[in-house]
Amino acid sequence: MEWIGRLNQALDYIEDNLDGEIDFEKIAQIACCSFFHFQRMFSYIAGIPLSEYIRRRRMTAAAFDLQTSDIKIIDLALKYGYDSPTSFNRAFQTLHGTAPSTARTEGTPLKAFPRIRISVSIKGETEMEYRIEKKEAFRIVGVKESMDVNLEENFAKIPQLWQQVAQDGSLMRLVEMMDQPPFSILGVSTCMNGEKMDYYIAAATNSPAPEGMCETIVPAGIWAIFECVGPLPHTMQDMQRRIITEWLPTSGYEYADAPDVEIYTNGDQQAADYRSEVWLPVVKKMQNQNI
Numbered sequence: 001m002e003w004i005g006r007l008n009q010a011l012d013y014i015e016d017n018l019d020g021e022i023d024f025e026k027i028a029q030i031a032c033c034s035f036f037h038f039q040r041m042f043s044y045i046a047g048i049p050l051s052e053y054i055r056r057r058r059m060t061a062a063a064f065d066l067q068t069s070d071i072k073i074i075d076l077a078l079k080y081g082y083d084s085p086t087s088f089n090r091a092f093q094t095l096h097g098t099a100p101s102t103a104r105t106e107g108t109p110l111k112a113f114p115r116i117r118i119s120v121s122i123k124g125e126t127e128m129e130y131r132i133e134k135k136e137a138f139r140i141v142g143v144k145e146s147m148d149v150n151l152e153e154n155f156a157k158i159p160q161l162w163q164q165v166a167q168d169g170s171l172m173r174l175v176e177m178m179d180q181p182p183f184s185i186l187g188v189s190t191c192m193n194g195e196k197m198d199y200y201i202a203a204a205t206n207s208p209a210p211e212g213m214c215e216t217i218v219p220a221g222i223w224a225i226f227e228c229v230g231p232l233p234h235t236m237q238d239m240q241r242r243i244i245t246e247w248l249p250t251s252g253y254e255y256a257d258a259p260d261v262e263i264y265t266n267g268d269q270q271a272a273d274y275r276s277e278v279w280l281p282v283v284k285k286m287q288n289q290n291i
Contacts, residue, residue, distance in 0.1 A: 002285065003254055006031045007045075007118050010038060015115055018058050019079050034257045036149060036191030041255065043151035044244040046116055051150070056113035059095040062088075063110045066103040073100050128239075128247055130226045132282075137220040138180055140188060142202025143170050144214040149197050158187070158199060159233045165201050173210065180204040187262035190216060221258045223279040224251070232269040232276065236262065239278055253282035 010031040014022055028035040039050045046053060058080040065071055071079075077088030092100045096110050103110060143165050147154055165171045174185055181204060188200040200216065209215045224247070228239045248255070258281035267274050 003032070004118055004249060007038070007041065011116060011118065014054060015057070018054070018061050021081070022054065033255050034191055036197060037255045037257065039149045040151065040260075041244055042118075043149075044241050045118055049150045049152070053113075053116065055091060056095055057115065059092050060111070060113045062092060062100070063096060063103055063112070066100060067110075076100070126242075128226060128242060130224050130247065132222060132224055132253075134222050135218075135220060138182075138204045138218050139206065139215060140186060140200060140202035140218060141177060141205050141207065141209045141213055141215045142174055142186070142188075142200045143212075144198050144200050146196055146198050149191075154197075154199070155233070155237055161199065162187075162201060170213075171201070174201070174203040177205040177207045177210075178203040179206055182263055185264045187264065188216075188218060189260040191259075218259055218261065221256055221281050222283065223261070224253060224282045226278045226280070228276045228278060229274070230272060231274060232264075235274075236276055236278060243278060243280055248280075251282075252285050254285050256281035256283045 010027045013026060013030055017023075024035045027038055031038045033041075042050045042053070048056075062076055062080050065076060065079075073088070074085050077083075077085045080088065082088035082091065089100055092103075095113070096103065098108055098110070102108055143161070145157075145161055147157060171185065178185075183204075186200070186202045186204065188202055190198045190200070198216075200214070204218075224243070226239055226243060226247075228235045260281065261279035263277035263279065265275055269276075
């Protein structure tokens with residue numbers, strides 16, 4: 001599982017730079033994937049956003065510094081990447097439940113959040129049907145919303161966006177514009193930068209983008225396509241987790257630097273037999289890479 005080794009190397013880099021600048025591009029280079037996809041994989045596997053993990057690790061190290069040195073709080077704030085003692089105090093108190101000024105007092109209870117080392121246990125309890133397909137590039141038009149790359153927040157926000165699009169009539173407009181494969185309503189996640197993503201509710205079309213809608217190109221590539229059967233959003237969200245934690249580690253493929261695509265068919269999305277798809281962009285795993 002070479003990619004697990006690379007993820008851990010990227011976490012080693014983060015650990016070595018808790019008291020300095022963490023270069024997101026460096027993380028992507030070490031992990032051999034985009035920082036956008038690194039964050040998504042980390043969130044699926046670890047169960048918390050990467051940004052929150054870094055904050056917890058920094059506040060753990062800051063507590064150790066307070067108890068073992070006489071460093072000033074203003075200097076400690078700068079050391080761990082905070083522009084002001086106020087923002088540092090807020091972050092410290094959120095984790096530890098006490099202010100940095102009291103952390104040096106003997107007997108003050110503090111919390112330690114250990115360094116994560118990623119390992120994946122393949123359960124294989126439930127089968128996963130998939131197929132590998134090569135797709136040509138296609139243009140999409142739709143409603144776009146920019147979001148932080150925060151898995152749990154996005155799991156809440158994206159269904160709300162779908163509800164809004166259905167209520168304001170945008171969804172029917174997309175159905176009418178649909179004139180290119182894949183002939184379905186799409187959910188497409190694209191990376192803006194290391195910390196932001198754009199999520200589109202869209203259709204593949206050659207029609208011009210109406211006012212209030214945006215367009216982008218989903219590039220040509222290879223996709224691992226997984227069918228989901230069951231009510232949304234939980235069935236699809238569970239499948240997305242399983243793809244990263246169960247299928248990808250032993251598949252012979254790695255996450256490609258391309259958008260994630262969701263396929264939504266006609267029908268009652270709350271029905272037990274509702275069918276949707278997750279398209280994971282993949283490349284064949286690099287061989288003989290030192291990790």
